[in-house]
Amino acid sequence: MIGLIGKKTGMTQIFDDTGRLTPVTVIEFEPNVVVGKKTADADGYDAVVLGVYDMRKIRITKPYAGQFPEGVAPKRILRELRDFEKEVAVGDKLGASLLEGLRYVDVTATSKGKGFQGVQKRWNFAGGRSTHGSKFHREPGSTGQRTYPHKTFKNVKLPGRMGRERVTVQNLRVVRVDAEAGCILVRGAVPGPRTCTVVVRDAVKKTN
Amino acid sequence: MNLIQKIQAEQIRADVAPFNVGDTVKVHFKIVEGKTERIQIYEGLVIAMKNAGIGRTFMVRKISYGVGVERVFPLNSPRIDKVEVVRPGKVRRSKLYYIRTKIGKKSKVKILLPSRKEEVEAQQN
Numbered sequence: 189m190i191g192l193i194g195k196k197t198g199m200t201q202i203f204d205d206t207g208r209l210t211p212v213t214v215i216e217f218e219p220n221v222v223v224g225k226k227t228a229d230a231d232g233y234d235a236v237v238l239g240v241y242d243m244r245k246i247r248i249t250k251p252y253a254g255q256f257p258e259g260v261a262p263k264r265i266l267r268e269l270r271d272f273e274k275e276v277a278v279g280d281k282l283g284a285s286l287l288e289g290l291r292y293v294d295v296t297a298t299s300k301g302k303g304f305q306g307v308q309k310r311w312n313f314a315g316g317r318s319t320h321g322s323k324f325h326r327e328p329g330s331t332g333q334r335t336y337p338h339k340t341f342k343n344v345k346l347p348g349r350m351g352r353e354r355v356t357v358q359n360l361r362v363v364r365v366d367a368e369a370g371c372i373l374v375r376g377a378v379p380g381p382r383t384c385t386v387v388v389r390d391a392v393k394k395t396n
Numbered sequence: 397m398n399l400i401q402k403i404q405a406e407q408i409r410a411d412v413a414p415f416n417v418g419d420t421v422k423v424h425f426k427i428v429e430g431k432t433e434r435i436q437i438y439e440g441l442v443i444a445m446k447n448a449g450i451g452r453t454f455m456v457r458k459i460s461y462g463v464g465v466e467r468v469f470p471l472n473s474p475r476i477d478k479v480e481v482v483r484p485g486k487v488r489r490s491k492l493y494y495i496r497t498k499i500g501k502k503s504k505v506k507i508l509l510p511s512r513k514e515e516v517e518a519q520q521n
Contacts, residue, residue, distance in 0.1 A: 197398075197399050197400060198400050200400050200403055200404055200450065201450050201451055202403070202407065202450075203407055203450075203470075203472065203473060203474055205474075206428065206475075207426075207470075207473050207474050207475035209450075209451065209470065209473075214399055214400055214403065216399060369399060369402070371399060373403070
């Protein structure tokens with residue numbers, strides 16, 4: 189597996205060779221620095237720790253800075269990528285060129301928060317009739333009945349906080365990799381607001 | 397200029413001749429049939445332009461065998477070979493949807509004549 193930490197820049201459209209408009213999301217990459225490596229012997233699994241964005245000096249605490257090896261400035265965002273297939277050394281800088289040649293990617297990010305939502309938006313309940321005397325509009329319905337089961341089961345779909353959770357979108361087609369500008373364009377939407385941090389990996393379910 | 401604007405700027409076609417709503421135009425549109433490519437000409441009145449940037453489209457209306465036909469073209473599409481202005485029109489609104497309900501002389505748009513200043517410039521050249 190290979191991957192990078194990026195920033196969602198936003199969406200636009202691209203004409204392809206046949207003249208069709210394709211919706212694309214632009215993901216930018218600052219240089220990803222290899223901050224550390226985890227090995228099966230020492231940590232129980234293989235992984236590469238990538239970091240992006242230098243921190244303001246005043247924000248760096250000694251304990252935080254202590255986890256970075258010498259010669260690597262403390263980074264604001266760290267992500268571990270398991271079973272990294274490319275040979276990298278600590279201190280290496282990785283850019284968008286790493287993703288060249290990939291046809292499909294998976295993108296992981298924290299989705300937009302929707303706040304407290306009812307069951308129709310949150311769980312796609314159908315809802316009731318609006319008119320003809322119906323008093324059942326957007327309610328969740330019954331949850332625990334009476335004698336049996338006499339309780340609300342766990343994990344029953346009810347209103348509550350929606351969004352702002354880790355979401356992975358799989359099999360997004362790579363439309364273009366621009367190593368010079370340090371960005372890639374993937375077909376379709378990516379979770380999260382603009383400027384949010386995303387992790388782009390090669391697709392698990394497609395052979396690249 | 398941010399990255400998205402840059403990506404869009406690459407694709408925006410400045411070579412498609414500038415035309416306006418109300419003009420009668422000939423759209424030379426590339427049609428791909430299997431392996432061969434040919435150019436189809438669609439002539440009609442531009443009745444609307446919509447959206448901005450890369451997604452800008454224009455709507456061309458013509459009467460074909462007594463039936464009104466409206467076709468929407470993406471302005472920046474690579475499949476547009478060129479757009480010829482046959483007759484510039486003088487209109488006072490940006491959307492000419494009213495033309496759909498008009499017949500005869502009322503469905504015509506007045507020709508836009510060049511202003512005196514433009515005429516003088518044209519003669520000098």
